[in-house]
Amino acid sequence: MTTMLDSLFKRIGYKPGQQVTFADLPEFLSLLALQFPFENGAVLRNERISMTKTELTKALLNNKRGGLCYDLNAFLYYVLTELGFSVHMVRGTVFNAKEQEWALTGTHVAVILREGDETYLLDTGFGINLPLAPVPFSGEPITSKTGAYRIRKTKTDKGDYLLEMDKGEGWQIGYAFSLTPIDEAALTCVRDAIFDEEASPFNKNPLASKLTKDGKLILSKDHFTKQTGSDLAKEEVNAGDFQTIFIQAFFD
Structure with a gap:
């Protein structure tokens, strides 16, 4: 290998x-x-x-x-x-x-x-x-x-x-x-x-998403959404916190 x-x-x-x-x-x-x-x-x-x-x-x-x-x-x-x-x-x-x-x-x-x-x-x-x-x-x-x-x-x-x-x-x-x-x-x-390109949807604001074993994570500049099974939690994201949440939540 x-x-x-x-x-x-x-x-x-x-x-x-x-x-x-x-x-x-x-x-x-x-x-x-x-x-x-x-x-x-x-x-x-x-x-x-x-x-x-x-x-x-x-x-x-x-x-x-x-x-x-x-x-x-x-x-x-x-x-x-x-x-x-x-x-x-x-x-x-x-x-x-x-x-x-x-x-x-x-x-x-x-x-x-x-x-x-x-x-x-x-x-x-x-x-x-x-x-x-x-x-x-x-x-x-x-x-x-x-x-x-x-x-x-x-x-x-x-x-x-x-x-x-x-x-x-x-x-x-x-x-x-x-x-x-x-x-x-x-x-x-x-x-x-x-x-x-101006029409690109990815060159303006930060975003991240990932599947998890029992749900999904979606992070934008304004909100962090975490779905676990049928439970859905959504919280506001403060300015400057995106990268910290991204590193902590999206990686083991």
Whole structure:
């Protein structure tokens, strides 16, 4: 086992030295989600790390930080490649359900996996909307503790496929995407758009979210929300307290 995988397995509490098979991916993805929050601290600090396996591994495994989709799903891609899976990265465009409009074009990153004759989508960088299992292109829904997810082939001006999710209120569009593979140069373009574009939702105010074993954490500049089972606690965040709460609540 490589040093990268050994360090990752220790970090997430996965069985040391054991190969990850396709059947193991739901457990593996769930463990990743518990360790690496979706957060935009690097954007607000203007810390533009290289989108290489070496730099992303160093940033995520050696520091108390998470990242956005281009960090977390690129890291997932590098890990799955190291594990021997047939994978590539793709770009997508998130649909803003509240505003009923597309967000900044082409600024979501996800992972496509081939297993036998089947194709699947994996995503560990979509906030708390994580399938926590490979989503098949057959259209069959998969269900996890975060809801139900499915792929629908529908041509839009943002891509040929939709990831849809049902959080208990019916199916909604998560994002559109195409299957064209992207590389580190494209990842850098996505990163720079998130850092620099006025339409970016991530370069203005701090935010962080993470799944927990029995709930979720959501932190904004104004509020800290903690859900444990059916219990929901929400408290105000004072100016300057975001980083302290983030470090204390989001990491073991």
